[in-house]
Amino acid sequence: MSMSGPSLAKAQNSSQLPFEKLLESSPDAIVVTDQDGRIIGANAQLEKLFGFHRSELLDKPVEALIPERFRSAHPGHRKTFHSEPRMRPMGVGVELYGRRKDGSEFPVDIMLSPVETTEGRAVLSVVYDISEKKRAQEALRKSEQQLRSLVESVRDYAILLLDTEGGVSTWNPGAERIIGYKAEEIIGRHFSCFYTAEDIERGKPEEALRVAASKGRFEDESYRVRKDGSRFWANAVITAIQDLNGQLFGFAKVTRDLTERRRAEEALLSELSHVLLSNLEIGTLLSAFSAAIRQVVPHDFATLELHDPETNEFRLQILDAAYGKEVLVKETVVPAEGSATGWVFRAREPLILARLDSTRFQPKTLQHFLAAGLKSACWLPLVSRDRVLGVLAVASHREAAFGEKDAYMLGQIANQVGIAVDNALAFRQIGELRDRLNQEKLYLEEELRSEYGFAGIVGKSPRFQNILKLVETVAPTDSTVLILGETGTGKELIARAIHQLSARQDRTFIKLNCAAIPSGLLESELFGHEKGAFTGAISRRIGRFELANQGTIFLDEIGEITSELQPKLLRVLQEQEFERLGSTSTLRTDTRLIAATNRDLAAMVAEQKFRADLYYRLQVFPIHVPPLRERREDIPLLVRHFAKQIAVKMHKNIDSIPGETMNLLVQYGWPGNIRELQNVIERAVILSSGPQLQVPLSDLTPRGVPESGKNDETLEEAERKHIVSVLTDTDWVLGGPKGAAIRLGMKRSTLQFRMKKLGISRPQ
DSSP states (O other), X not given: OBOOHHHHHHHOSTTTHHHHHHHHTOSSEEEEEOXXXXXXXXXXXXXXXXXXXHHHHTTSBGGGGSOHHHHTTHHHHHHHHHHSOOSEESSTTSXXXXXXXXXXXXXXXXXXXXXXXXXXXXXXXXXXEOHHHHHHHHHHXXXXXXXXXXXXXXXXXXXXXXXXXXXXXXXXXXHHHHHOOOHHHHTTSBGGGGBOHHHHHTTHHHHHHHHHHHHSEEEEEEEEEOTTSOEEEEEEEEEEEEOTTSOEEEEEEEEEEOHXXXXXXXXXXXXXXXXXXXXXXXXXXXXXXXXXXXHHSOOSEEEEEEEETTTTEEEEEEEEESSOGGGSOSSEEEESTTSHHHHHHHHTSOEEESOTTOTTSOGGGGHHHHTTTOOEEEEEEEEXXXXXXXXXXXXXXXXXXOOHHHHHHHHHHHHHHHHHHHHHHHHHHHHHHHHHHHHHHHHHHHHHTSSOOGGGOOOOSHHHHHHHHHHHHHTTSOOOEEEXXXXXXXXXXXXXXXXXXXXXXXXXXXXXXXXXXXHHHHHHHHHEEOTTSSTTOOSOEEOHHHHTTTSEEEEETGGGSOTTTHHHHHHHHHXXXXXXXXXXXXXXXXXXEEEEESSOXXXXXXXXXXXXXXXXXXXXEEEEOOOGGGOGGGHHHHHHHHHHHHHHHTTOOOOBOOHHHHHHHHHSOOTTXXXXXXXXXXXXXXXXXXXXXXXXXXGGSOOSOOOTTTOOOOHHHHHHHHHHHHHHHTTTOOSSTTSHHHHXXXXXXXXXXXXXXXXXXXXX
């Protein structure tokens, strides 16, 4: 700062030089005056601000920088300052102006500070040009006035300002019309008076302010309370208001009365709820869904996508399509990963895509929409009992066809649809369980009448004990077991033993003799069929694999399965899935397979009568059950077991067996194996009048059945001779208590099938 005159001479000394340099380098305009108000110093910024050269100002009264209308009051301000000198602003609460050399005026703020010099106390004044600040304040004032006028003119919205604590500070006519309070009645009161008592108890008003303060905005729809105590459905938005420094100084609150819309929505949803919840058939529901959605949101395409937890995929069903329905196959599958459907399912939130060509999701997951020419879509989760069942999707041929309001309305429908789908699925599941239980009941009743039980396994021979050890080894696993052996050796009992020793013992054991079912019906027996799948299919049937889910299925005489059916059986073994006849829906089953045969499957593979891949899937753990003639030491045990068991059923007492009879029984070749032995003992018990078992010796006459190692006759030839022999003894009578079927231990239909297969016919 430059100084001149006597003051300059007195002030210039070595201690003041740094101070003068500091003032000169200041970015603010500074003027220094003595106690009489004469200018003794000024810096370059002051020259620039006022347009004077400092030489024109030095030793002049400071009033030269003040507009003439303010000069008379200035000495009084100076006297006040010197009476109590300290740093302070000049003219607090007073508008101050400066006067430039050209006579123009501009608003200023002035900061005064006392400075000690060698000549006594001086005053250092820092002058700020606040012209821009004044212009901004004026613009803000006008803007606020315009906003106030706008707010005052709006009657369909309640618009009010709140202080940081929630007190009402402004009130517009719309608020008075909607809520009922006059401005003088409500200003100063807390805005919680608009909330219901239950919302106040839950702390909802305070929570709304907390969210708005932290996130900048809070919006909700719920009931509010008018002055007269009546309730109305309102949409309320609370926005935080901050100053230029980011400090919160209040909130703006806008409320709309949506009561009429709410009533219309509730009436529509009530009607839809009745329609949806009164239908428990999925097919009927699909039509109801389509009609319901079209009433609420215009669209060109709607789908229901239900989640399959086993595959983590969504099975898509079209609800409504203006056109483009033909682009979907009968059952379209949408993956969970990388798809909009999967995102909505996991997030449990609606999703709107204004353009379906967005790169947010994998294009292939939207292909069913894109192929139909659709350009925008909205997805909503289907939730019931806090469980997401799937996703409801609507789409349009227009871009950006759906907004937040559409998502809200569709969300209301989705809630109803979720409950309806859950009920329908439960109804269908109950129906399937009922059908399955009925089938199991019939099957188990048949089982109770079957010839053998688990307790029928009898044998202590080393060879048979080795068989039981194999059973104990493989039973705890879920591996497929193939039981090999002649007819009547007890293969089913071995299968039951495996099931009883496994982790599946508490589940169903299902058996099926593949040779006893005509080949045309075997597929239906195994996999079930839908109503109308073929002539005579008057109702849906649950297949054996479906019945055996989580249990065990035993397929006896598996070598009789036709080549057409073998690939389907292989698929069940490999993929654990199948379809009922007449259905396109894939069913999954967790079933352990135990198979049995008396045929040489390896030879059948070589002859291309049995698939090699199926054979190897079955041949995981083979168990060879020896014929009875190869475990003769077990025959006495079996004879006593059957004699006691049958005698109890017939209310007889058999306590002894002649030694000669036992020897004959042990020496006999037993071509029918254990089944033949049981039948012989049953006949003997019937014929025995006393406590001693009387076995007709004619029944033990050898009939040319080969014993092990005696000749090269095949098992099939031996079986044929044995059946012919029994038929001859019974005079070719097949059924009845004295018929060949009873003697052979098989059903009449099975005997007829075996006779046809072996080429046996009655001689003319």
